Amino acid sequence: MTIQTQIPSCTWNRPIGLGWDKPYTVRYASNVDDGPWHGMPLGGFGAGCIGRSSRGDFNFWHIDGGEHVFKNVPACQFSVFESGNNATQAYALCTQPPADGSLKSWQWYQNISIDNSQNIGTYHALYPRSWFVYENVLQTQLTCEQFSPIWANNYQETSYPVAVFLWKAHNPTHAPITISIMLTWENMTGWFTNALKSPEVKFRDDGSPVYEYRPYWGESAGNYNWLAEDNQYVGCVLGQVSRGETVEEGDGSWCIATLKDPRVEIFHHSRFNAVGNGEDVWQSFSQDGSLPNYQDESPADENTRLGAAVAVRFTLQPGETLEVPFVLSWDFPVTEFAQGVKYYRRYTDFFGCNGENAWQIATHALKEYQNWRSHIQSWQAPILNREDLPDWFKMALFNELYDLTSGGTLWSAATEIDPVGQFAVLECLDYRWYESLDVRLYGSFALLMLFPELEKAVIRAFARAIPENDDRTRIIGYYLVINAESPMAFRKVAGATPHDLGAPNEHVWQQTNYTAYQDCNQWKDLGCDFVLQVYRDFLLTGGDDVEFLADCWDGIVLTLDYLKKFDLDGDSIPENSGAPDQTFDDWRLNGVSAYCGGLWLAALESAIAICDILQDIRDTQTQKSIYQSWLQQGKPIYQEKLWNGKYYRLDSESGSDVVMADQLCGQFYARLLGLPDIVPSDRALLALNTIYDACFLKFYDGQFGAANGVLPDGSPENPKATHPLEVWTGINFGLAAFLTQMDMKQEAMQLTQAVVEQIYNNGLQFRTPEAITPAGTFRASVYLRAMAIWAIYLVISSATK
Known part of the structure; x- marks a missing residue:
């Protein structure tokens, strides 16, 4: 039996981690060329967005309105632990280990334990949904569906700064399997604003005006993480020590969260070294799928970068299937253009402007994600069901909408x-x-x-x-x-x-x-x-x-x-x-x-x-x-x-x-x-x-x-x-x-x-x-x-x- 993932037949798809022999390159050296590792963006219109490529890395950061950052952040990652049939394994679900030497203790999802002719999974995308289907490595049939609440004629949820990751696990074997899924995230609060408040405008070699964008990348002093929990949800909020009475561009918070369920155990680690060797979360996770439930709200000093982790562990009996939702949200309410020219983002009409609402956004998503997915399916169905349109056209029709999310999009309050x-x-x-x-x-x-x-x-x-x-x-x-x-x-x-x-x-x-x-x-x-x-x-x-x-x-x-x-x-x-x-x-x-x-x-x-x-x-x-x-x-x-x-x-x-x-x-x-x-x-x-x-x-x-x-x-x-x-x-x-x-x-x-x-x-x-x-x-x-x-x-x- 194969897991029913309800993936439309007309997605853009590619084997996980498969590169390109000869991808297109830029005509002019000064033009932006991030290389081919781009996946469907996540996030609402004008809310800032992120992107996760077909090798599993989060690498696209349009959090500051109109500004572009393309860079892998290794600590922002999903990982999986599996134990069953006398075998145990754990992987961070990206095929590319960190180039900077960080997180050395983590085992990365590379094609190392199976025949090279076999795929280790397939990535699918049909905006605003995408999927990772993992194959031939785990005993469990595992799929992650990703989406944000975007559908036609929706002027509210389409603005939300949130991404839903719906994991579906199925046990096709004749013995129980224990699975744990972990989401780790680096606290990047404060990074996404230009350190150059009045950058000089110059002319590029193609005659176009340009200016330098210098984010506060990696500067995490004053950031801290804390555990958030109520009777339905649990997560970690990644914020910062308040820097003033008014919220500025870059001020705000992130949140990773999941849903409480009697069938699962939830673990957390609120403060690990995001650029260390990763043992503080990997040692326990790779051993039995747990985390030490460690809490530490100490703010980072100028030499420290912080990560937080949430893991969900459960056991599947033979033939059993379980869905587990994770949510990533962020709340950076201010977009600043020239110094002092500030706008609140559209989603603040519904969640407020203080930058402290990432938890509220996340829990709202955990309450509503099934309705959201239903709205997306209802919007797309009339087009997907048309027999007069070829699949490649349906694929491109929806996927070209990515630009409404990731095109430096602005949507003001x-x-x-x-x-x-x-x-x-x-x-x-x-x-x-x-x-x-x-x-x-x-x-x-x-x-x-x-x-x-x-x-x-x-x-x-x-x-x-x-x-x-x-x-x-x-x-x-x-x-x-x-x-x-x-x-x-x-x-x-x-x-x-x-x-x-x-x-x-x-x-x-x-x-x-x-x-x-x-x-x-x-x-x-x-x-x-x-x-x-x-x-x-x-x-x-x-x-x-x-x-x-x-x-x-x-x-x-x-x-x-x-x-x-x-x-x-x-x-x-x-x-x-x-x-x-x-x-x-x-x-x-x-x-x-x-x-x-x-x-x-x-x-x-x-x-x-x-x-x-x-x-x-x-x-x-x-x-x-x-x-x-x-x-x-x-x-x-x-x-x-x-x-x-x-x-x-x-x-x-x-x-x-x-x-x-x-x-x-x-x-x-x-x-x-x-x-x-x-x-x-x-x-x-x-x-x-x-x-x-x-x-x-x-x-x-x-x-x-x-x-x-x-x-x-x-x-x-x-x-x-x-x-x-x-x-x-x-x-x-x-x-x-x-x-x-x-x-x-x-x-x-x-x-x-x-x-x-x-x-x-x-x-x-x-x-x-x-x-x-x-x-x-x-x-x-x-x-x-x-x-x-x-x-x-x-x-x-x-x-x-």
């Missing part, structure tokens, strides 16, 4: 003006600023479909920012890269739609346009992206939230007027300037471009539709007339200047013959929103077939996905070009959504599968990059745009209704 708080996800780990509007044109479909109120909160933040002016000047990083003198550019021009909502070292939501790679005030797509997302969010969330449209109306008028100023020849389509002035910000476009021009026309159609909806509460008819005249003049110009009989030319002035993969993004959006076509349908279909053939099939035989821009025969126009010859994951998923929309679902799935396999077969799981190349390199990991895979699902679902 509620206010009167923001009743569900403010929300933001980083563009990526290398471009560390929030909610880049051009990227989220595709990347926000997941948030829109699953958490629409958070999506609207982001768009409202952009609407508030459009009228603002920031006349500080700065150099532009692009010119440093091409070794040219940089002009001085204003940070943010009133009326321009900002590129992003700011960065973790300033004041997110208030100080926008953090990126300085290009002068985003000159971009020709951002204003269009804003208008399209406003109307999309209104229409696809029921079409009845007129207040949302009204909140965004002034921003729509301002940004379209601002963009029209770039129409230098009066043909009612703004021209690209020759500098990279749109989302492909290394790619020069000249004159009317297929990409930006199409977005402009679709944005005008959206604005006209919004005028009709708001006409009873706003004076919109003047604007409607203006937008109609621009649209009437611009549509034929777009055809005249760009259509070449097979596809739309890159632009009207460069003379390029490149086939651009995303040339008809505007047409995709127009059709998605039920607006009139931007281009004739037959031309759109012919262009799509040309794109599919040139950019996908003829680009390395379709192995990698569609390149951004190649010649019709699939060859590069310029072999040294950057963006045109990259495969952008999110653009590919957006293109696949367009293919699906145009009744080319088979082609869409072939394209999507190629990209998904590159990501999930080559060590890029849970850090999906913006770009991959046929050379096996990537750029910009943990990228927002890849959640565009939900656009494919939206179009499929719309077609089947």
